[in-house]
Amino acid sequence: MPRTAGSRLASIMAATALTMVSAATGCRSTDQLVAINPFLSRQSAENSDLNLAEIQASYDQSLSNDHLAVLGSQLTRELILNNYIRFMMASRASATPDILQGNFTSFGYFNAPSKTARNEYCKSTSKFAGAVLIGNIKNEAQSPPCGPGSSTIRIPLGYSLRGFAVPSANRFAQRLDLAALARASQKPDGARWSDLDPSWPKRRIRWLFSSQADFLADLRSVGIKPPARYQLAATYLSAYQNLGNHPDNLLLAPTNPGLSATLEGARFRILPLQTGPEGRTVAATADNLQTYPAQLVKGLYLYLNTKSANSCIIASFADFMLNYNATLMNENNAIPLPPAQLRAASLALQNQQRSAPIGANSPTLCKAYAEYTKRNQHTPQQANNR
Amino acid sequence: MNRFSRRQLVQFVVCIALTLLLAVRFAEPSSAQARTETSGAVASQQAIIAATKQIDPECDRFGRCLVNAKMVFASLDVERLTSSLDQPNNYTISGWFSLNWLPAAYPGWQPSNLALGCRSSGCRFSGWRDNFTEEISGRRFWTARFELEAQEADSFFAYPFDQHWVKVLIQSTTPSTDEFIHYIDLNSFSVELAPSLMQGRNSNFKVNYATVGQQADFFLRNASNKAVEAGAAPQQQRDSKSSQNASTDPSEASGKPVESDLIFPVSNDEYISTSISFHLVRRTPAALLMIVTPMLLILFNTIMAFHWRENSPASRFGSSGLLTTVSLFFASRVFRPDVDQLVFSDVWFIVVFIVITINNVILVWLFRFYKHRSELKRVGTTIPPAWKTENRLSLISGSAVIGVITALFLISLTMLRAPAIPIAFLAGNSNHDDVGASVVKVIERHELLPSEYLINMPPGSQRQD
Numbered sequence: 047m048p049r050t051a052g053s054r055l056a057s058i059m060a061a062t063a064l065t066m067v068s069a070a071t072g073c074r075s076t077d078q079l080v081a082i083n084p085f086l087s088r089q090s091a092e093n094s095d096l097n098l099a100e101i102q103a104s105y106d107q108s109l110s111n112d113h114l115a116v117l118g119s120q121l122t123r124e125l126i127l128n129n130y131i132r133f134m135m136a137s138r139a140s141a142t143p144d145i146l147q148g149n150f151t152s153f154g155y156f157n158a159p160s161k162t163a164r165n166e167y168c169k170s171t172s173k174f175a176g177a178v179l180i181g182n183i184k185n186e187a188q189s190p191p192c193g194p195g196s197s198t199i200r201i202p203l204g205y206s207l208r209g210f211a212v213p214s215a216n217r218f219a220q221r222l223d224l225a226a227l228a229r230a231s232q233k234p235d236g237a238r239w240s241d242l243d244p245s246w247p248k249r250r251i252r253w254l255f256s257s258q259a260d261f262l263a264d265l266r267s268v269g270i271k272p273p274a275r276y277q278l279a280a281t282y283l284s285a286y287q288n289l290g291n292h293p294d295n296l297l298l299a300p301t302n303p304g305l306s307a308t309l310e311g312a313r314f315r316i317l318p319l320q321t322g323p324e325g326r327t328v329a330a331t332a333d334n335l336q337t338y339p340a341q342l343v344k345g346l347y348l349y350l351n352t353k354s355a356n357s358c359i360i361a362s363f364a365d366f367m368l369n370y371n372a373t374l375m376n377e378n379n380a381i382p383l384p385p386a387q388l389r390a391a392s393l394a395l396q397n398q399q400r401s402a403p404i405g406a407n408s409p410t411l412c413k414a415y416a417e418y419t420k421r422n423q424h425t426p427q428q429a430n431n432r
Numbered sequence: 433m434n435r436f437s438r439r440q441l442v443q444f445v446v447c448i449a450l451t452l453l454l455a456v457r458f459a460e461p462s463s464a465q466a467r468t469e470t471s472g473a474v475a476s477q478q479a480i481i482a483a484t485k486q487i488d489p490e491c492d493r494f495g496r497c498l499v500n501a502k503m504v505f506a507s508l509d510v511e512r513l514t515s516s517l518d519q520p521n522n523y524t525i526s527g528w529f530s531l532n533w534l535p536a537a538y539p540g541w542q543p544s545n546l547a548l549g550c551r552s553s554g555c556r557f558s559g560w561r562d563n564f565t566e567e568i569s570g571r572r573f574w575t576a577r578f579e580l581e582a583q584e585a586d587s588f589f590a591y592p593f594d595q596h597w598v599k600v601l602i603q604s605t606t607p608s609t610d611e612f613i614h615y616i617d618l619n620s621f622s623v624e625l626a627p628s629l630m631q632g633r634n635s636n637f638k639v640n641y642a643t644v645g646q647q648a649d650f651f652l653r654n655a656s657n658k659a660v661e662a663g664a665a666p667q668q669q670r671d672s673k674s675s676q677n678a679s680t681d682p683s684e685a686s687g688k689p690v691e692s693d694l695i696f697p698v699s700n701d702e703y704i705s706t707s708i709s710f711h712l713v714r715r716t717p718a719a720l721l722m723i724v725t726p727m728l729l730i731l732f733n734t735i736m737a738f739h740w741r742e743n744s745p746a747s748r749f750g751s752s753g754l755l756t757t758v759s760l761f762f763a764s765r766v767f768r769p770d771v772d773q774l775v776f777s778d779v780w781f782i783v784v785f786i787v788i789t790i791n792n793v794i795l796v797w798l799f800r801f802y803k804h805r806s807e808l809k810r811v812g813t814t815i816p817p818a819w820k821t822e823n824r825l826s827l828i829s830g831s832a833v834i835g836v837i838t839a840l841f842l843i844s845l846t847m848l849r850a851p852a853i854p855i856a857f858l859a860g861n862s863n864h865d866d867v868g869a870s871v872v873k874v875i876e877r878h879e880l881l882p883s884e885y886l887i888n889m890p891p892g893s894q895r896q897d
Contacts (some may be wrong), residue, residue: 115854372683
């Protein structure tokens with residue numbers, strides 16, 4: 047009898063202990079999870095392998111991280127995305143653990159044509175920390191970014207050229223007389239090749255454009271009347287790839303000296319432009335930046351909102367792109383800034399950075415990049431040694 | 433003592449000699465191995481550059497032979513993206529994944545080294561099926577079919593106006609192939625949805641945004657080592673720097689192209705992940721049809737039954753009980769995601785219950801009041817006829833219902849709003865990490881359709897650019 051009572055007591059104690067353990071583990075953790083995080087369902091909590099503390103920490107952390115959005119043209123997207131990855135790696139490589147701890151930086155590139163991007167970015171309610179725009183150099187030089195009194199500074203990054211290309215099957219065209227093309231475009235039935243040079247075929251020019259560029263404005267800027275019929279390619283690269291479809295195609299699109307290489311073979315030729323009656327021609331290369339028709343030279347600009355919460359990240363990124371301008375621009379199909387303009391742009395950015403120095407509360411990436419630049423600055427001793 | 437010391441000295445000398453011999457014996461191969469590795473790395477780099485030059489003869493001129501060689505082009509074509517209300521946090525994604533790379537830059541690398549994954553561990557990847565491989569001009573094209581059951585941990589409070597992020601991670605199955613993922617080109621990464629998916633024919637969601645991003649996880653355990661390395665590495669840059677304001681770009685200083693891969697090399701301990709995210713919005717018309725149709729019918733029948741003057745009080749309360757039961761069944765079992773939390777459509781049904789209850793209370797008061805109507809008249813109290821009061825109450829009740837529906841409609845409009853840029857958008861898109869950095873390319877809805885590469889524009893078409 048006493049043995050039975052003892053075993054019953056033991057069973058009760060075991061059952062109580064089991065209940066307490068189960069209450070303290072699975073069931074309780076799920077209940078707490080749902081109670082603490084209203085955005086997490088019980089089902090998802092049960093299915094997840096993460097524990098309560100991890101989920102809660104990540105949930106809180108994701109909202110307190112540094113998020114910055116930049117608006118820009120599709121044409122500059124490659125340049126910005128590729129270089130931002132380099133910027134992340136460079137900053138990370140020099141940063142020490144105390145700098146890297148505790149924050150995550152997320153950078154988003156939103157796409158819009160340059161005109162729309164400018165309008166959206168310059169709104170007073172805009173949440174974008176910056177914008178990357180392609181603009182006419184003269185227009186950009188004449189007006190302050192986003193109008194007078196704006197908190198935006200404009201940093202030039204490089205150049206992009208618009209060029210006229212023909213397929214390699216076109217063996218007659220070796221140059222393009224812009225004035226003759228402008229005159230021929232006024233004809234009601236459209237321009238013919240023979241209008242540009244009597245020795246060329248009397249066939250009609252088949253126009254091809256890329257939707258990535260403001261081709262109507264480009265045509266008008268050099269006096270060419272936009273054609274009634276034309277073909278439109280989704281991207282400028284696909285325009286070049288489709289140029290060989292017909293020997294009479296003529297493409298006006300962004301170009302750069304490395305384009306033929308990028309497209310893996312010369313299936314097209316970018317025509318040198320004849321700009322004056324004396325027959326002097328100028329090719330679309332970086333060396334001819336000053337002599338190429340100014341209407342077809344486009345500047346790449348970074349608009350930086352100095353009042354934005356994370357403006358120091360964009361400023362650091364701009365500094366990085368100016369410091370490695372030649373390498374980064376050449377690699378991404380853009381023309382680097384000439385040395386004098388590069389110095390002026392760096393100076394303008396440095397002045398801005400001086401007005402908002404990086405402190406202990408600055409975002410992680412700003413501190414990491416500051417560390418990187420500090421490490422890369424040579425001392426007078428090193429200079430003397432050389 | 434002297435003899436002992438000599439013996440000790442001999443032993444010491446022998447020990448030293450043996451140690452030196454062993455050191456030399458083992459040091460020679462390792463240094464030779466190091467030399468071989470270095471020369472091997474240089475040789476392999478030269479082989480890569482040579483392979484790139486076959487495709488891109490001018491790469492030297494622009495300093496991008498290495499970058500071009502390593503660049504990987506990828507695309508994801510999604511045919512199906514579904515989720516059921518029984519398992520609302522599980523999403524099935526199926527389609528085609530394609531890659532294009534230079535095999536010489538990644539010797540021995542196979543697509544089987546890649547897998548697709550998701551943010552949580554409860555994720556099932558079918559593996560690659562129906563593979564197709566082709567080699568054109570030295571570059572390899574590979575495409576394969578996949579099916580992924582991704583699991584997310586998300587809220588359904590806003591159902592049926594809920595929006596979710598579903599993230600697909602491109603993962604390496606072997607650590608040695610991380611570099612391949614790092615070099616996936618974000619700008620050219622194409623994400624396309626099947627037209628049937630865009631029209632909502634085979635999904636209960638529509639895709640508003642997609643993003644392609646790369647994330648660098650800054651591993652702290654190696655950060656100190658990297659800092660030391662980085663301190664030594666930029667010597668080349670320091671040498672080329674002549675003043676504080678001058679460029680640090682070696683290309684600028686030397687006039688010769690220097691590739692960014694050489695200036696900012698990827699370290700072995702770096703982990704870079706590439707991911708694709710979809711921002712899903714529930715197809716509200718279908719969901720509304722499912723929920724609102726039965727709910728409005730219930731509400732309409734209840735109000736009509738209560739206010740039908742010819743009905744007896746017993747019939748009115750009977751129909752109330754019946755319709756409340758039906759409503760409860762719909763609310764709790766049929767048209768809601770299977771989650772243990774209140775969702776927005778539950779709030780609607782709660783409102784329906786409240787309306788029905790208020791009607792009940794009004795009717796109780798009405799019957800009890802008019803039961804004593806004759807007595808009230810006898811004492812000279814002026815009271816309107818029953819039908820007048822009843823109509824007034826019906827009008828008040830109807831107005832209250834319309835008011836509640838309007839309020840719910842306005843709330844639902846706020847729920848339909850896209851996530852605010854940048855915090856809500858990028859926070860939902862991220863992995864919720866607390867260390868590191870990420871870069872994301874945002875693709876809008878119109879860019880997700882299969883692209884037509886060349887369009888014939890008819891005369892008179894005015895395109896706004």
